[in-house]
Amino acid sequence: MLIVDDEPQLLRALSIDLRGRHYEVDTATTGSTALAAAARKQPDLVILDLGLPDFGGTEVICGLRGWTNVPIIVLSGRTGSADKIGALDRGADDYVTKPFSMEELHARIRAALRRHDNPEPAAKYQIGDWMVDLSAHTVTRPGATRTDTAHLTRTEWNLLEVLLRNAGKLVDSQQLLTQVWGPGYQRETNYLRFYLSRLRGKLEPEPSHPRHLLTEPGYGYRYRP
């Protein structure tokens, strides 16, 4: 575990606490030393404070994500939603706002390690001739001559992702609408009808007789492997 923070007191408090919980802890106080330490020690988790002296924490995230997918928990004094989204979009796994309790941080550490120990099953799904790779964010069809790719729009992809992550399970309309469009769209079931139709048209061999993207009348939809 690597802790990156420029405040000596906080760094010291964190490392003492976490060593007391039997984690193996390395520390760094700048972005450059953090990247070097991460490359050398191959940590299983990085706790990263934004607002480092040499360069911003987002650069550290990008520098790490260039070659590893180690879980990153970001600490920050900023509560703004934009900061959260920015860090998370660049590849952070979690975001903790100061002030925080050690219990809270510890719970998040456990959650991050747990997630990383239980990798998502393959994250590859098949629909007709198409292979959907959630981690690579691609939809490909291996052919005799060449493998061609399908293009999904942002909304199409979000919707498909929710269905695939619940493979085999029924996902009801309200949950789909909430996860794709956000709360407040729970009445707009026509969105679902529209985009499911488009997904079927792009992915299903026979769009009028779907074999994988199924409708559950009265409830919602389901992806069947």
Next chain:
Amino acid sequence: MLIVDDEPQLLRALSIDLRGRHYEVDTATTGSTALAAAARKQPDLVILDLGLPDFGGTEVICGLRGWTNVPIIVLSGRTGSADKIGALDRGADDYVTKPFSMEELHARIRAALRRHDNPEPAAKYQIGDWMVDLSAHTVTRPGATRTDTAHLTRTEWNLLEVLLRNAGKLVDSQQLLTQVWGPGYQRETNYLRFYLSRLRGKLEPEPSHPRHLLTEPGYGYRYRP
């Protein structure tokens, strides 16, 4: 799961979202009703907003901890560390500061349930050749060549679910009508006759001689495993 909050909008939003994720949700708006509901329903998780109208949330925590160690997730608008420590020391399991995202809350719910080793109940039941999986919302029949599925309509499924969740127990007609159609339908026993007939036709090996979906003349119906 019991949600305690005095803000109607938040309470409503939370319960809709969590019901959509297939949690069984009860609600309360005051501390006293919360304690009563917890004693009656024996929830597997309590989400508690501090700052209730009748008495403080900490009293609710103490009242619960007197006889149960159900996980408690505290919601609060206060960011002060003293409030967090106070709630956690009195026995709360987690502390979420407003505003929070649904995704964050949901992750914490999962973590709390996981910590408490309350895995989702198997939720699988057998009727003749059919296997009913309540969590995946599927009805499948494993066959030699391939497993085929049965399609249940919304009302059929709701009715079956009530019977299965009370496996082995007698469920009287009024309770079935109330849980499936809502209050005000307690005279419409013909609905029950109609839909039980359809369920038997779809699931029982010999619909005219039911082996699992039994009639208790004069009282109601029963699912026998």
Next chain:
DNA sequence: CGGCGGCGTTAGAAGGCCGTTAAGAATGTC
């Protein structure tokens, strides 16, 4: 033996949900 009430079954009508299409609004791109 005949009436009665509860239960199972069938058939038909009404309504709701779903898939599809089309067009306007919003957003991004050159």
Next chain:
DNA sequence: GACATTCTTAACGGCCTTCTAACGCCGCCG
């Protein structure tokens, strides 16, 4: 600023679900 892509919104036909009302059947009881 023009164009293309994507998103939103509305409308419509068709199918499925639900509701409703019958009709037989059976056991119970007078």
